Amino acid sequence: MPVSLKDVAAHAGVSIKTVSNVVNNYQHVTPAMRERVQRSIDALGYQPNLAARHLRKGRTGIIALALPELGNPYFAELAASVIDTAAQHDYIVLLDHTGGLREQELLVSQGFRARVIDGLILSPIELETEDLRDRAHDVPLVLLGERDYDLPYDHIAIDNVAAARAAVRHLIDLGRRDVAFIGARRGRSEPAQLRVRGWREELTAAGLPADERLVAATDGWGHADGASAMNHILDSGRRPDAVFAYNDPMAIGAMRVLHERGLRVPEDIAVVGFDDVIEGRFGAVTLTSVSPDKAAIGRLAVESVLARLHDRATEHRRVSAPYRLVERESTLGRPAAQRRTDS
Amino acid sequence: MPVSLKDVAAHAGVSIKTVSNVVNNYQHVTPAMRERVQRSIDALGYQPNLAARHLRKGRTGIIALALPELGNPYFAELAASVIDTAAQHDYIVLLDHTGGLREQELLVSQGFRARVIDGLILSPIELETEDLRDRAHDVPLVLLGERDYDLPYDHIAIDNVAAARAAVRHLIDLGRRDVAFIGARRGRSEPAQLRVRGWREELTAAGLPADERLVAATDGWGHADGASAMNHILDSGRRPDAVFAYNDPMAIGAMRVLHERGLRVPEDIAVVGFDDVIEGRFGAVTLTSVSPDKAAIGRLAVESVLARLHDRATEHRRVSAPYRLVERESTLGRPAAQRRTDS
DNA sequence: CTCAAGTTTTACAACGTTATACACGCCGTC
DNA sequence: GACGGCGTGTATAACGTTGTAAAACTTGAG
Structure with a gap:
């Protein structure tokens, strides 16, 4: 049922890679060819298979956002900001709730989902410094919230x-x-x-x-x-x-x-x-x-994760978000x- | 960095498929062989690559839950129930918020994410019957909430x-x-x-x-x-x-x-x-x-999606969840x- | 009109996994 | 003692995508 690059290629009478080039906005494609392929894509309703793309590229396009509780409207607003910002960068957000439980937070930070997500935004409650110290994974981690850790991770919070x-x-x-x-x-x-x-x-x-x-x-x-x-x-x-x-x-x-x-x-x-x-x-x-400026916090968090994802050389930074009484x-x-x- | 089946196979001196068989608890494996392979798995700290598995099996192991607003604690509790139930069945939940906007709901129901998710649980607000009628996708859909649609989809709600x-x-x-x-x-x-x-x-x-x-x-x-x-x-x-x-x-x-x-x-x-x-x-x-019994609703929703996922022949059903004043x-x-x- | 240089398109090999089909022993049976 | 049958392990081919390198096509200069 699902239509693949191969189907589109056959329909347009070109090679698979050409279709791929069109899909990915590769530069060396003549306007005429692009037009023709695009027509086939639309006609067949092609949608990229993310699993395959991920397998090939080593990225999933998914970042996880782990919050203590979704019921607290504060976190809900934050989540909305994160989801929106991520969408602007073509990333999907996997929302998780830890319940503020150390065990859950540990599980998330250790990356029990390491092979599914590209990055992690975590708002810890119970987690201790030593819990975070020996993270085996190289999945970028950005911390949110009131806890103060003396560790080389990005941290977004108000003062x-x-x-x-x-x-x-x-x-x-x-x-x-x-x-x-x-x-x-x-x-x-x-x-x-x-x-x-x-x-x-x-x-x-x-x-x-x-x-x-x-x-x-x-x-x-x-x-x-x-x-x-x-x-x-x-x-x-x-x-x-x-x-x-x-x-x-x-x-x-x-x-x-x-x-x-x-x-x-x-x-x-x-x-x-x-x-x-x-x-x-x-x-x-x-x-x-x-x-606190929830929109700003969410935006900064996503941007930090993505920055680290695309260029892992940057310094780990502590960002202060605005707030008012x-x-x-x-x-x-x-x-x-x-x-x-x-x- | 990541260790694959191939690495484990080399370490244990067996074929890749044998390792796969052990990982998947395939039945025709001698205890001795299982033991030996398991030792290599543990030694190397092997973790399956979900993307590859999904590419091969055609399933992602992810179901989406699209809610009008996460800030409403009602939906937050519901989400918690869905996430927990899904986890029991080894499924991950992708939480989405539609804001109760028809455009967003349409997008979700049309499966703008069809290639990422195996199933969808949607709580519509604005969506109309005709919007749902021509869903191009075969991704199982379960509806929640107060809206009443005369369509062949599972619907979980209180009376x-x-x-x-x-x-x-x-x-x-x-x-x-x-x-x-x-x-x-x-x-x-x-x-x-x-x-x-x-x-x-x-x-x-x-x-x-x-x-x-x-x-x-x-x-x-x-x-x-x-x-x-x-x-x-x-x-x-x-x-x-x-x-x-x-x-x-x-x-x-x-x-x-x-x-x-x-x-x-x-x-x-x-x-x-x-x-x-x-x-x-x-x-x-x-x-x-x-x-309303939110825990029951969440549980029923997940079970409906999964049932439809594993056996698409079942009748579409309308389930009434308990409630009290x-x-x-x-x-x-x-x-x-x-x-x-x-x- | 040819050929080099550039541009566009293509063939092919991976990514890590599982399904299929087959090879290999081992057993009991004729 | 050869012959199915079964239980166990193994090569090989997918799944759908993108990177690489090479092939095919332009273009423009000589």
Whole structure:
């Protein structure tokens, strides 16, 4: 059923290679010949067989994008950007979800799919430096996200420390003094946690104490984790006047708990999230958030992979993507005009 | 660098085919020979080249999953289920997002990627029956979702009419009489819109008027669309006592508008969504929603594709997946405040 | 009108795998 | 003791594509 170069060649009365030359826009083909072959291609509806092409060229035309969770709209937007950019370069994206599990991330980074993909964009959560150190494969790897690895791989991310400091700065400017952090990594060495570091640095810079009891570690990074972390802090008797969450879903989970406990946002407790997901714009209290430029990150990631693919000599680089702080109701100085202050 | 069958064969002192036989668990191989070859395989760290295998076998081992939007957690969960099920059958999933755009959906269904994938699972939004009628390809296609096509393709979905009726029934049981529907398809023939049909049928069955002015058509199906639809209904002077939304994000967008306008949920207006996304469980007012069994849908979809792949003779079938109505605060008889987060 | 130099097209060999068909032992049977 | 039959291993030919090198065709100068 499928039509091959051979079929097109027979139909056009030329050699296989000539058809191949036309398909690949090879330069030494007369316009007349190109025209004639193209007509046959269209007539038969020829489509190149990628498996054969790959076998011959050693490339698959597929790059993998491994993300912790697709359900988080942040990653979904990122994925869209990656897919679009890749398409512009005639690459297909294989989307993978690791669930933020070390085992899965390891599997992906070790290239369990090494013979299928040309390059890999990975957003690790649990992976450690030593896990990445002995990658047997030569498949180009580009890292995304908040984790900081001291390894010779391209890394695309916003400046997480600076972004976190901006968020905390904003809270301090509102007059808040007891700023909690929700979503620290449980049992991990501190230097890798850039957002916590930013929280600590900014508080210290402002002459405020960075009370470690206001840092809530969690297992995951979803709504439920934010909710339980918030409950944990309040149950321990602490009553911060602001919360900075690792990401938006956690911030929203925390806000739900505050609502259940009769605490008002932002009057009693101001809240700042991270990632600026669409959901944060439609709650009863809209969410102030750090907004990374997802489109830029996705684009840069693809371009890095492809650059390394076509010329493996380049230096490994660390690219900073833009971000900004979007202020909404959850950190408003005064109650919003239309907002009903239901207890 | 990569080690091929040839290398292993040379190392073990046997023919290439014998190594292939061992790799593929071909039956006529003596244990001794198997052992010996296996040792060479392990020693050299041989990994099969999938491209070559696929070229030879005519299969890629990849199935595509094309979804309207990855950002909607409903689809993310669905994707996870598909990926997992596929992995169990040694298949890889190529995730694609159509944005719910007819052009993209057409492209995918026409198989612009036909030579890369063995099968396709598509969740169409805009696609029409005639678009699917003349698919040139023989790549197995399985449809998902709410759209109803009278075509010989497998279709996995919950009974959308029945589910919508259950949702409306629930609202009627609460004593609501003016139930609005948010998220109708703009300018589309009605029979395809199963959830609207369920809304209409159930109201009629209860002896209530199905007021078409309470049906709000939208362009998209996101938060913002739900919000503007809600605004539109209220601006037109209508004041329904209940809203049934096409999906959860729209319901949440609508609730935001109700909140802005000082209308209480559920006291003034009860709200029911569709899909049961996690976000609905963490708003200031948690959302009642129709909860399709996403895991089942994903599993059934993969199994259908693979069945058709291995034996193309089977009848095309329409499979109904389970669902249930999850009741939360947005349709509670009593006031919503002070309720703890439910799981 | 010939021949060199350039341009366009072609034949053929790979890429790594599996299917087909055949060769080789080994057994039991006549 | 030759003869099918079976169980095991092996050459060889594909699968559809592209790179290489050589063949065929132009072109233009002498």
